[in-house]
Amino acid sequence: MTQPTTAPSLLGVFAHPDDESLLAGGALAQHAASGARTAVVTATWTADSHRATELAEALNVLGAGAPRLLGYADARNPASAPDGAVRLVDAPLDEAVGRLVAHIREVRPDIVIGHDALGQLTGHPDYRRAHQITLLAVEAAGLPHLYPDAGEPWQPAALYAATHSRAGVGRLGPLLQSVGKTLLAVPDAYVTTTVDVSPWAAVKMRAILAHRSEAARERPLPGLLARLPEPERDEIISTEQFTRLTLSPAPGNPHRLVA
Numbered sequence: 001m002t003q004p005t006t007a008p009s010l011l012g013v014f015a016h017p018d019d020e021s022l023l024a025g026g027a028l029a030q031h032a033a034s035g036a037r038t039a040v041v042t043a044t045w046t047a048d049s050h051r052a053t054e055l056a057e058a059l060n061v062l063g064a065g066a067p068r069l070l071g072y073a074d075a076r077n078p079a080s081a082p083d084g085a086v087r088l089v090d091a092p093l094d095e096a097v098g099r100l101v102a103h104i105r106e107v108r109p110d111i112v113i114g115h116d117a118l119g120q121l122t123g124h125p126d127y128r129r130a131h132q133i134t135l136l137a138v139e140a141a142g143l144p145h146l147y148p149d150a151g152e153p154w155q156p157a158a159l160y161a162a163t164h165s166r167a168g169v170g171r172l173g174p175l176l177q178s179v180g181k182t183l184l185a186v187p188d189a190y191v192t193t194t195v196d197v198s199p200w201a202a203v204k205m206r207a208i209l210a211h212r213s214e215a216a217r218e219r220p221l222p223g224l225l226a227r228l229p230e231p232e233r234d235e236i237i238s239t240e241q242f243t244r245l246t247l248s249p250a251p252g253n254p255h256r257l258v259a
Contacts, residue, residue: 001095005229008110008157008259009037013100013134015088015115015126016074017045017055018211018222023162024113025062025204026197026240027257032063033200039065039107041100043130044074044088046081051213058210070099077124084168089129089207095138096129100137105151110259116161116243118184121169121176123149131161135245157259158196160242165191175228179219191241193254198238205237 010031014020020040032038040059045051047069055067073081074086074180081087088096104112114134116156140146142155153230164172166185173183197204209215214222225233242257 002201005214006034007031007034008257009108010039010257011104011107011109011112011156012038012040013043013112013114013130013137014040015043015124015130017042017051018058018208018214018220019115019127020055020064021058021204021207021211022221022237023115024240025058025207026200026237027113027195028062028064029200029203029207030195030197031037031257035109037109038063039068039103039109041068041070043070043096043133044072044080044126045069046071046073046083048079048082051080051211054211054213058207061207061210068103070096072096075129076084089125093133095135096133096141099148100133101141101147102150104137104141104156105154108154109156111158111257112156113160113162113242113257116163116186118163118186120162121164121172121183121185122181123184134159157246158257159245160193160257161245163191163241163243165241168194168239168241169231170236175224176221177234179224181219186243190243192244193242193257195240195242195255195257196238197240198234201234201238205233208237211216 115127115131144153165188168251214220215226217223
């Protein structure tokens, strides 16, 4: 009898609670369902903020373990750090990279998923900073002379940036524009991997809605999606696009994340 093949383990690194569900919730759920280890590091909103509780619920839905928080504040929201932590965009780069290296070495993922260089469709400064930190940390995690107190070295096999191409924006574009948001889609050729996550769309949507404070608001994407008819909503969330950022060519199936 042929045994099912376990998908590569994933570590998502995202700026805010809900980014993991919106950008890679389907991939996380897909890999967790296969028996792969999955985890998420969130750069902003501290453990004593209300969104940390919502994040824990969303990760439980996705099978991605307990929250892992870098402990910084959102650039645009002082409530993200009731304890007065420094904003992610103001944090010393070396310090932030070291904190993420510790998580990479502890989780030991095959694949790391993060933000793209544009800062997703809206260009949020936290997204761009998280992208920079992730690029540096993925390389540093495998080098024993860097951050020697952060655990045994571990080199992930692949790094992917979650992204949206111009052709792939679809209904999401008009939806964001309807509330005055910008659209910074990447060129179509920038996308190396397009994953059909429609079998996990219901799980992904439950995780998105677990971020209740965002789903209750009018302008954030969870709230916009929550008010859409189900067919239109599923069309938006059932495809996830990624760019492989490692230097080696992507082997295997171009419709799955591979290590």
